[in-house]
Amino acid sequence: MLDQRPHDSAISALQALLGDRLVTSQADRALHGQNESYHPTLLPDAIAYPENTQEVSEIVKICAEHTCPITPYGAASSLEGQHLATKGGISLDTSKMAKLLTVNAEDLNVVVQPGLTRIALNEELRATGLFFPLDPGANASLGGMAATRASGTTAVRYGTMADSVLALEAVMADGTIIRTGSQARKSSTGYDLTHLLVGSEGTLGIITELTLRLQGIPEAASAATCRFNSVEDAVNCVILTIQSGLPMARIELVDEMMVRGFNNYSDAGLPEKPHLFVEFHGTPAAVAEQSISFGEIAEEFGASGFERAEKAEDRTRLWSMRHNAHQANRALAPTKGILSTDVCVPISKLAEAIVEAQRKSKEMGLSCTIVGHAGDGNYHCGLNVDTSDPEEMGRAKAFAGMLNESALRLGGTVSGEHGIGMGKTAYMHAEHGPALIYMRAIKQALDPQGILNPGKILPATNQ
Template identity: 70%
Template structure:
């Protein structure tokens, strides 16, 4: 227990510094297989200045601080593995400014992507990054999230213009501007994007917005084999069709949808698609995709323009985490993801399926395959040593496959606890440079310690 820091924080925050077991346990849970990891206390700041004051106290007492948003991360990024303070940002959840003419808005980190888009609805604009979960914008930025729309609109990296953040010693810094580009100094904004709370606590964000498309059409189709589906995706992207979403689900993922949501789909590989644009361009895109898909044995190619039909399709897709878990007996899932060059996608997906079969694992594949990113979800019992050993062998093989093919061990989930062991293999000498940056900004190592960077050898 970091009692001295907690005592000072109670004076600062009053009843917004909570030490009850229930609240601590809530903040020690996660969506996957990591064990319960409660912090020593939970702080609920409401302003940037309060975040600064909290960090000054924690810095003085060498007390760890871990930012907490919607807790939807899948590599344990929000778990306080060394105790200390869980900094719950959910009370900092306002839209501060909408600059419709400049296609951006300024928000606090605790607002979720769904809440943000609800507030923007009357403006005719929307925030396009959609990781599936109703994640907080701050958490999405800290983990450099992407999602189903990244093939068209990019990841969080491409959609953040400026940040306000608090460093480990309580210093408040602002990075970036509302301008769309800059040639001044180090790119501190994008240094913080994807840093998983290890370099600073994000307290304000300026994000890009897009105009709501005039027309939107969704579609589903199925293929005889996974290779056919993936090769259809590859040719679609290489043909420069401006897909808004192009999602692959393999036969095991379809089984999960049938099991979890009674979807009634044939258990073969499917693609879920979405087209954005004018009425004419959406129709043209759908026709062009259909022509390509014919060459790969497509079946049951159906489009949907009604909002309720599209929403039902993507609601099912966004429940893939829980649908995958439903295929096991315990409801636990070991999720992982990789991202490879688009030309290597078929090889990586087939290798993942073969590895799962070889190891006797129940594993689904679902992916934002338009940019080479796909996810595997292994339904397992975390108390079963044999299952855990097989699952770890699978995730290790998948990571090595991705790197062998010129890809990365994570295109979306991030590093957190689960993928630190691959950082040296992927980044080499770059890891030492990352450690130097971490040491310069957080010399006492209080910001999300034990995450992202493996211990120096």
């Protein structure tokens, strides 16, 4: 008799439960083993497509019985390999759990399934006068955004996913279904399991439902771009803007290399200098006042080339350019891959951090673009690398390591929004020290078999 593969017994049981929604084809496995960054392709043994929480519970119970790894899968837009099946097993695809369940307009919240994407949610909310403001750029699934504690360009005003999740439903490692939080805006009852699961990247439980805060669509909005002679001038403009209390909806920094990418990719026609992309929300009078105040501050730091976007289509075009930074980065070296990474520092240290990153990338012979959510000190470096060239990959990873060490030295964190996944586990001890012991204890208590998204967040015990 032929030996069975390690997870064949679990797959057989799941096939009986799900029928044709348990898929083992090579094409589907290959699709679920890919990622947007430099991590290797890692194929799951099978893909499960549940339609509701109860099915997720049954899937997890079977996996627990057979000690089969299970990795949640949303829109696969994560950049640190969170959705990759490092030990095979089951990829749990939430694309069939993509419903808007309830809109509680008077309470400014909405209940959704995890597979619904942020763009689809806002399209369904359009008639209500409400919107979900978080905008990480990619059309990510809301479950994935919660699992990675995502944020994006609007975090400077509306906060991160940690601020947006009021309550959730999750399936734990033994298949138990729990609910945490409520529609109330605050609570002081017990441990905050909601925010333990938000940001846990599917390693402690699988999110199957979310209650999210909404905002009223602003009466008016205005966007603008301007350029500076140096990164220091642009960042100092940001710092004074924030200190002045201007309620910026977005304030994004792009360096001169990123501008070159925009010009190559979308024929933007921008001078190759550091730029700020900004947006204001509020009443027409407030937006006009904010725009004038920002312009006065920017001029103090030598800003020029102001281009304003008042119409919705013009703002959409401007932010589409910013959100296409990943593709624009590829346009700088179409035959190469992208190593994309992020760190976050206090905004007072942002200029120092970015200038150091620019200098180091040049010294190491690397093509590097920088974009930043400047209002909260979070910036991203995109390296064009030949992933088949070990020497170039070695330099790129050394550069990423330098970024992490620099962020910690400056009082920051190794990730502001990409998360840890499998890409940054080596830096968890440097950032968290003895607290890592307690993280391991939580993982052991909630997932004693280690079947939930193994290989993510926590480094191996010998690291």
